[in-house]
Amino acid sequence: MKILYSPTSPYSSKVRMAANYCDLAFTEELVDVYSDPSQLLEVNPLGKIPTLLEEDGVAVYDSRAIMQYLDRKSGRKLFPRNPAKRSEAEKLEALCDGVMDALLAIRFEPMFHAPEKIEQAWIDRQWSKVVRALDHLNANLPRTSKNLHGGHFALAALVAYLGLRFEGEWERGRSKLKNWPDKFSRFFPEFEKLKPQV
Numbered sequence: 001m002k003i004l005y006s007p008t009s010p011y012s013s014k015v016r017m018a019a020n021y022c023d024l025a026f027t028e029e030l031v032d033v034y035s036d037p038s039q040l041l042e043v044n045p046l047g048k049i050p051t052l053l054e055e056d057g058v059a060v061y062d063s064r065a066i067m068q069y070l071d072r073k074s075g076r077k078l079f080p081r082n083p084a085k086r087s088e089a090e091k092l093e094a095l096c097d098g099v100m101d102a103l104l105a106i107r108f109e110p111m112f113h114a115p116e117k118i119e120q121a122w123i124d125r126q127w128s129k130v131v132r133a134l135d136h137l138n139a140n141l142p143r144t145s146k147n148l149h150g151g152h153f154a155l156a157a158l159v160a161y162l163g164l165r166f167e168g169e170w171e172r173g174r175s176k177l178k179n180w181p182d183k184f185s186r187f188f189p190e191f192e193k194l195k196p197q198v
């Protein structure tokens with residue numbers, strides 16, 4: 001099993017942490033999505049990472065499909081069996097992924113537009129989603145013990161990505177959320193190695 005990834009990508013970080021937690025053997029291959037590598041486009045028409053590749057050529061994407069795949073492949077190590085708890089874990093993952101989507105949209109707006117074409121109203125709309133979601137997360141952190149699930153890995157990837165790309169812009173009034181990775185990494189020390197970073 002191979003994971004095509006980039007070290008800064010929060011979605012990639014989430015699935016790499018999850019595969020590690022599930023004790024699934026995998027190799028990693030760094031790809032530059034913006035050079036449209038054929039190796040990626042041949043298996044994922046969207047040209048996005050993370051993309052998981054099995055030795056028989058089967059490809060799995062996107063990150064949420066990969067998380068479900070890892071859960072099945074590991075014999076259900078990644079999400080709770082109890083339906084209500086599973087739903088909560090999946091919802092936490094969806095919320096964190098949604099914040100990542102909004103953060104990426106904010107970063108890409110000036111990267112892919114000439115200065116006079118930057119749409120501030122679009123950036124503000126994305127940021128309002130971030131603000132509401134981070135306030136919600138700060139007030140509703142998941143129980144964190146040695147039994148981790150997919151939602152924890154999404155949250156860890158998100159908080160580390162915020163630290164990497166939005167330092168100084170989101171922490172005020174959210175100290176519980178900012179400090180949560182300290183607790184998480186006590187149960188998952190590989191966080192330091194697998195979190196989004198340059």
Ligand SMILES: N[C@@H](CCC(=O)N[C@@H](CS)C(=O)NCC(=O)O)C(=O)O
Pocket residue numbers: 008009010011012033034046047048049050062063064097
């Ligand atoms: N919903 C996707 C999002 C993945 C995504 O947007 N990945 C970024 C890197 S962080 C990417 O590949 N961007 C390249 C592009 O959009 O062309 C997932 O959960 O896997």
